[in-house]
Structure formats: structure tokens, C-alpha cells
Amino acid sequence: MLSKKYRISSTLFKELKSNKPTLNIVGSYFYLKYYKDSEPRFGFVIQKRHVSKATTRNLLxxxxxxxxxxxxSKFKxxxxVFITKRPISKEVNYEKINIEINYFLSEVFKS
Incomplete structure (x- = not known):
């Protein structure tokens, strides 16, 4: 689990929702919204309409x-903020998610 200093707080999340992201990246399973800031912080949004079971949302x-x-250490x-793009099933395993995160990293460093 990420330590508190690396998580986006609920108040910051509300602020980010109202701001335009610096970079939007679309992957196979997730959108990544990147906002420039002084240190890396992360938030995950698994929408209920895309993943209906709570256990699967928590697993993701x-x-x-x-x-x-x-x-x-690789994140600048x-x-x-990672947001689900479409319905995701349990079959989306760790490796597929890892590949997508690495794709997002390469895209963020290109900009």
C-alpha cells in the first residue's frame, strides 16, 4: 500500500477535478490524468459502472x-489519477496492468 504522502487526499482530488490536466493518456484499460506538481501523488478511480463487484474493484x-x-522512483x-476506461473483469491480471503502467510512464516522460 502507498504511504499517505504518496496518496491524493480527498480535498486535493476535488481541486484536481475542477482543473484541466497537463496530460491525458489513454490506455487499454485506464485513462491517466497527469497534473504537474512538486512531488508524485497517486489516486485510483475504479468506477462502479465498469466493475460492479466491490471485491473486484478493491482487487484492481x-x-x-x-x-x-x-x-x-520512476515517476516524475x-x-x-488512474481512471477505468471500460468494463474490466478479473481476467485483467497483474502483468497486463503492469504493462499499461509502464506505457503511461514512457508517455509522461516524452512530454
Whole structure:
């Protein structure tokens, strides 16, 4: 699990929703909204309409959090919000999510 200093607080999340992101990246399963900031912070939004079961939503959040935690040194400063793009099933395993996160990293560093 990510430590508190790397998580986006609810008040910051509300502020970010009203601001335009610096960069939008679309992947196979997620959107990434990147906002420039002084240190990396992360938020995960798994929409109920895309993943109906709470256990599956929590599983996806834990997987995302774990992948981000293992790659935290690779992220440049900013706020990263991952949002589900379409319905996702349990078949989306750790490896597929990891590949998508690495794709997002490469796109953020291009900008």
C-alpha cells in the first residue's frame, strides 16, 4: 500500500477535478490524468459502472497501488489519477496492468 504522502487526499482530488490536466493518456484499460506538481501523488478511480463487484474493484486498486509502489522512483513529480476506461473483469491480471503502467510512464516522460 502507498504511504499517505504518496496518496491524493480527498480535498486535493476535488481541486484536481475542477482543473484541466497537463496530460491525458489513454490506455487499454485506464485513462491517466497527469497534473504537474512538486512531488508524485497517486489516486485510483475504479468506477462502479465498469466493475460492479466491490471485491473486484478493491482487487484492481490493490494491484494498481502495488505496481505504483514498486515503480515509485520512476515517476516524475506530479499528480497521477488512474481512471477505468471500460468494463474490466478479473481476467485483467497483474502483468497486463503492469504493462499499461509502464506505457503511461514512457508517455509522461516524452512530454
Amino acid at each position: 486498486k490493490r494491484r494498481l497501488s502495488s505496481i505504483v509502489f514498486l515503480n515509485i 513529480p506530479g499528480n497521477y
